[in-house]
Amino acid sequence: MTQAPWRAAMISPDEDFDGAPLLRKEFRLEEGHGAVARATLRATAYGVYEALISGVPVGEDVLSPGWSSYEWRLRYRSYDVTALVGPSTVLGVELGNGWYRGRLAWHGMSNLYGSELGFFGQLDIEFADGHVQSVASDTTWQAGPSATTVNDLYDGQTIDARRVQAGWAEPGFDAGAWAGTHTVEFDGDRLAEPVGPPVVRAGVVRPVEIFASPTGRTLVDFGQNLVGWLRFRIQGGEGHPITVRHAEVLEDGELGVRPLRSAEATDTFVLSGGEDFFEPTKTFHGFRYAEITGWPGTLTEDSLEAVVVHSALERTGTFECSNELVNQLHRNIVWGLRGNFLDLPTDCPQRDERLGWTGDIAVFAPTAAFLYDVRGFLQDWLLDLAAEQKAADGLVPITVPDALKYCPQPPEFPAPESSALWSEASVWVPWALWEAYGDLTVLKNQYESMTSHTRRVEGLLSDTGLWDQGFQFGDWLDPDADPDKPWDAKADTGVVATVCLFRTASITADTARLLGHQDDAEYFEQLAARVQASFLEHYVATDGTIRSDCTTVYALAIAFDILPSAEHRDFAGERLAELVRKNDYRVSTGFAGTPFITGALTDTGHSEDAYRLLLEQGCPSWLYPVTMGATTVWERWDSMLPDGTINPGEMTSFNHYALGAVADWLHKGIGGISPLAPGYSRVRIAPVPGEGIDWATTSLKTPHGTVRVEWRLDDGALTLEVTVPDGVEADVELPGGEYFSVRGGTHRFTSSAALAVSSGV
Incomplete structure (x- = not known):
């Protein structure tokens, strides 16, 4: 069926009905045209909606249409409802x-x-017979109250089962007492088909323990920090309330709600007196623990379940090794992605924030694109980024959608301007998708955004040619910073910003050349060369030391390939390894340095140091939260202190994926899978064994088929098994320096040099 032209109007109820109104339209099928061949519903909303045809949900999605930059893009979803329409509908x-x-x-x-x-x-x-009957939203629709009396994403939902109107969405319901509707202003040019998948119920988690807190409160532990809500069936006295509070952690045996800040994260359910089913689908919570008050009778593990909610994404990448702590770290990274990929990539899913921070996804995109097929998910978000950026004269905001532009900022807060690494999402995320999937569409769609950002930052350079002026987040959350000063990092902000711009200009030049914009390619190549020259002149001493002489600056310089010679690179690698050793292999990097430090060590011949850094269990380290029982990645290395108390900083989350970007190295360095051509049409297989891990298995479902790598160390000898899809060429590099080129099929290799190489002998 050719899509019929829009006849709909944006309608709103004449009464607000506690912010959760019901709308209905009853109609009969037109006669004389034969059977229904196809029926399609297209829907969107100011707010979130759930649509039903004669009482049956039209789809599996929840919280639709999600959150986009509403000023320019309001997405709608389409549903095949052919089986649901009847003579009276x-x-x-x-x-x-x-x-x-x-x-x-x-x-x-x-x-x-x-x-x-x-x-x-x-x-x-x-x-x-081809006739089309259209039933569109207009002022003939009716509006009435639902059972929901309160709904907010941060604060929770209240459902009063006494207000349920049975059959309200079915034919024959008496809506005589319902209110009317009116049209509200709406620009149809904002309508956009979604590029990304819907938000869905992705699974359920059952309680693992129910117990009493020291103060006698009933707590339910689901064993996993997750995002979603509880649902259950219950019968109790009419008007009796059940209250559910949510939190990620316990402190002193009680629900640890301080990290939520002002978010109440509380659902309330009022019983009807009969059997009730409750599922609060107009909110969501980040939690592992639920505190339940007012449950009638005995609460057991079979009484309720947690519904896991996130965007519908296909799992593509796996990793497992002989070290169970590292396996748990990887599971934590996966769960962190799931919780924060709810319609858009957010920083955290639990407190009064949950924003699409650009810095987090700028560094995490390669990891995300390995673990899941996030092509459509991130392309959709990038369209919002471009819309916000265009409206802000090329400025990429720090959050997308940019809700902060409507919020008052303190007088001392700097005026919004491009910020290194954060605004770099406009360039780094499209490039990560290109490398992962080999589809030029994202680069074509985002080209104006990429070039606009790069040119804007060029205009921010000082007379020295450095990006060393204005506010920068820098190496945000350096573990040595004061808990209340997350910006106070060891790494010089100008060094971080300038090397980030070098990478951005280089990627922009490569993108221009791929798309055939030769003049732009030369322009941005020259910009990258100028930035590199300024960096070397002002930030690199004659002995090779980089200003601020800390792990982050060396990691970034190596990873972004800004150093011009092997001598510079060798010095940076040696100095990076030396600093890592001096810090007893505790993590010393923040948001900027952490995603790149293990790769920088490995690439400069210091894989043993990379392994020891990964496997360290003292605080701060990747494994410290694992030893503390974490089931997601924390925002701070010490979100929970060793004594079990919550970090005193005002900003503390237990589900932040950014520091989990180390998984990119788990996949490429330990696992050994990286693309030699975009979309893995050609693959590099180069696992780097190290002390503390005896075997690893990694797989990736690429656009060309599944690549699988399994290696094992036995008495110093490496056995490697590689499976490559048909039509794909793989360059296999063994630790001893041997190279092989193989094509589709499964191939086995052995090397006696593995242990010596991994130990630096």
Whole structure:
């Protein structure tokens, strides 16, 4: 069926009905056109919606249409509802505040995008003779109250089962007492088909323990820090409330809610007196523990379940090794991605923030693109980034969508401007997708965004040719910084920013050349050369020392290949390894340096130091949170202190994926899989064994098929098995320096030099 033209209007209920109204439209099929051949519903909303046809949900998605840059892009979803329409049919819609009207950010503000909820939808029914009947949202629709009396993404949802109107979305329901609807302003040019997948119920987790806290409160431990909500069936006295509070951790045996800041993360359920089913789908929480008050009767592990909610993504990459702590770290990284990839890549899913911070995804994109197929997910978010950027004269905001532009900032806060690594998401994320999937579409779509950002930053350079002025996040959350001064890093902010710009200009030049923009390619190559020359002149001493002489600056200089000679690179590698050893293999890097330090060590011949850095268990380290029972990656290395108390910093999350970007090295360095050509049409297989891990298995479902690498050390000898898809060429590099080129099939190799190489002998 050719898509029918839009006839719909954005409608809003005449009464707000506690911010969760129901909308309904009952109609009959037109006669004389034969059987229904196809029926398609297209729907979107100001707020979030759940659509039903005659009482049956039209899809598996929840929290649709999600959060986009509503000012320029309001996504709609399409549903095949052919099997649901009948002679008499009801199109029903539940609305909620969602991101459009609910609280956003930590300023306590709501209604950032508008004050009225709305629904925009159209059901097109094609009959056997080709006739199309369209049922569109208009003022003939009716509005009524739902059982939800409170709904907010941060604060939670209240459902009063006494208010349930059975059959409200089915034919024959008496809606005589319902209110009307009216149209609200809406620019149809903003309508956009989603590029990414919907948010769905992705699984369930059962409780592992129910126990009493020291103060006698009932706590449920689900054994996994997850994102979603609880659901259950229950029967109890009419009007009796059950309250559920959520948190990620316990402190002193009680629910640790301080990291939530102002987010209440509380759901309340009021019983009807009969059997009730509760599922609060107009909110979500980041939690491992739930505190339950008012449960009638005995609460058992079979009484309830946690529903895991995130965008529908296909798992593509796996990793496992002989070290169970590293395996748990990898599982934590996967769960951190799942919790924060809920319609857009957020920093955290639990407190009064949950924003699409650009810096986090800038460094995590390669890891994400290995673990899951995030092509559509991130391309959709990048379209919002480009829209926000274009409206801000080329400035890439620090969060996308940019809710912060509507929030008051302290007078001493600097005016918004491009920020290294954060604004770099406009260039680094598209490039990561290109490398992972080999599809030029993302580079074509984002080219204007990429070049606009790079040119803007060029205009911010000082007379020295360095990006050394203005506010920078820098090596955010350096573990040596004061808990309340996360920006106070060892790494010089100008060094970090300038080397980031060098990488950005180089990628932009490569992108221009790929797309046939030769003049742009030469321009950005020259910019990269100028930035490199300024970096070397002002930041690299004659002996090779880089200003601020800390691990992050050497890691970035090596990883971004800004050093011009083998001598410079060798010195940087030796100095990096020396600093890592001097710090007893405790992590000394923040957001900027952490994703790249193990790779920089390995690439300069210091794989033993990379392994020891990875395997260190003291705080700060990647494995310290694992030894403390973490099931996701923390925002701070010491979000929980060794004594079991929560970090005193005002900003503390137990589900932040950024520091989990080390998984990129687990996959490429230990696992040994990296692309030699975009989309893995040609693959490099080069696992680097090291002390503390005896075997590793890694796999990746590429656009060309699955690549699998398994290696094992036995008495110093390496056995390597490689599976390559048909039509793909793989360059295999053994630790002793032997090279092989193989094509599709499974191949085995052995090397007696593995242990000597990994030990630096």
